[in-house]
Amino acid sequence: MKLCIAYPNKNSYSETFIHNQIAYLKPALTLSGGWRPYRTADGDTIIRMPLAEPVRVGVKRMVSALYPAFYTHFLTRYLKENRPDVVLAEYGPTACNVMAACKRANVPLVVHFHGFDAVEKETIKMFETRYRQLFVQARAIVAVSNDMVEQLIRLGADPQKVHRNPYGVETKLFSGAEPEKAEKLIVTVGRFTAKKAPQLTIRAFDKVLDRHPDARLVMIGGGELLESCKKLVDELQLKYAVQLVGVKTAAEIAEWHKKARLFAQHSMVNPVNGDSEGTPNTVLEASAAGLPIVSTRHAGIKEAVEHGVTGFLVEEGDFQGMAKYMIQLLDEPELAGELGRTARRKMISEYEMSDRINALNEILERAHGPAGTSV
Numbered sequence: 001m002k003l004c005i006a007y008p009n010k011n012s013y014s015e016t017f018i019h020n021q022i023a024y025l026k027p028a029l030t031l032s033g034g035w036r037p038y039r040t041a042d043g044d045t046i047i048r049m050p051l052a053e054p055v056r057v058g059v060k061r062m063v064s065a066l067y068p069a070f071y072t073h074f075l076t077r078y079l080k081e082n083r084p085d086v087v088l089a090e091y092g093p094t095a096c097n098v099m100a101a102c103k104r105a106n107v108p109l110v111v112h113f114h115g116f117d118a119v120e121k122e123t124i125k126m127f128e129t130r131y132r133q134l135f136v137q138a139r140a141i142v143a144v145s146n147d148m149v150e151q152l153i154r155l156g157a158d159p160q161k162v163h164r165n166p167y168g169v170e171t172k173l174f175s176g177a178e179p180e181k182a183e184k185l186i187v188t189v190g191r192f193t194a195k196k197a198p199q200l201t202i203r204a205f206d207k208v209l210d211r212h213p214d215a216r217l218v219m220i221g222g223g224e225l226l227e228s229c230k231k232l233v234d235e236l237q238l239k240y241a242v243q244l245v246g247v248k249t250a251a252e253i254a255e256w257h258k259k260a261r262l263f264a265q266h267s268m269v270n271p272v273n274g275d276s277e278g279t280p281n282t283v284l285e286a287s288a289a290g291l292p293i294v295s296t297r298h299a300g301i302k303e304a305v306e307h308g309v310t311g312f313l314v315e316e317g318d319f320q321g322m323a324k325y326m327i328q329l330l331d332e333p334e335l336a337g338e339l340g341r342t343a344r345r346k347m348i349s350e351y352e353m354s355d356r357i358n359a360l361n362e363i364l365e366r367a368h369g370p371a372g373t374s375v
Contacts, residue, residue, distance in 0.1 A: 005025070007094065020353065036075075037098070048077070080105045092134070115277055139367035144167055189248075192229055203236075204323040205242065262311075293311030
């Protein structure tokens with residue numbers, strides 16, 4: 001199968017799920033560079049004309065109404081010249097922008113939804129009509145959680161086309177945690193953004209310190225709420241106990257897991273725009289490492305974490321309940337170790353990277369058949 005993956009953000013550190021798909025599926029072709037991807041893996045443009053980039057930018061800025069047709073013309077030519085067997089479009093908006101060219105070039109299209117693209121209010125408002133067209137054209141539609149499957153069906157997708165395939169985790173890289181032996185260290189990883197509610201994790205940890213004044217919280221990541229979280233740490237006088245260490249590599253994150261007693265993440269629906277998670281890789285990675293999870297009943301988290309078995313879940317916004325379970329795991333290191341070991345077994349059984357990539361590959365293989373057959 002000659003695969004082309006179209007995705008918007010080549011250098012986004014947080015989109016490890018897409019980078020993993022590229023690394024494991026080894027597509028013959030990739031296109032990136034925004035919601036209308038136009039740059040090849042080598043950085044070349046598909047806009048084949050003199051002064052291609054100035055012309056592209058000029059059309060996009062000065063006669064923006066013509067840009068979709070301009071882009072579709074060159075993408076169609078690129079697809080006809082390179083003849084991929086199937087295009088995998090990462091995110092719904094990407095798929096909407098490449099679907100006309102796929103149709104003209106007679107290339108099957110598979111769309112992979114990831115989170116905001118299925119739920120965020122403005123995105124749905126902007127793309128709802130085009131989503132319905134996409135759902136007709138797409139050979140397969142991939143979702144990362146049961147919640148997302150149900151949401152896409154509500155938006156008009158054919159249930160027979162929608163396939164739940166959560167992200168995978170590299171259980172060899174993420175391993176080695178021994179929470180029963182660890183110090184009272186709580187780790188959280190992820191972008192500082194509204195749907196991850198890092199400020200509520202900080203407020204929960206503030207309650208933890210009443211019982212365990214020697215506990216520490218390490219927060220890994222960056223984002224638009226980082227500065228406000230720094231201010232909150234100052235306001236609560238937590239600088240001695242909270243470290244905001246910035247963006248780290250996967251290997252560095254894995255080392256932090258090995259030092260921790262538990263992993264915490266307070267994911268929730270953004271009350272302003274409705275944005276939510278798919279299935280956070282960070283939760284899968286911490287579970288694979290062997291850490292118990294304290295998180296929320298949100299999106300794919302409630303599939304990845306079994307309450308009382310691999311961790312504890314609270315309702316969105318309940319930072320007091322989150323603090324209670326953090327305290328329990330700090331009180332009971334043996335329980336932390338038991339839940340962590342069970343969490344790792346669950347990841348190996350249900351979320352192993354090679355298994356999830358193989359499942360996605362099967363969806364793609366069937367999609368490029370004569371009529372696209374259901375998986």
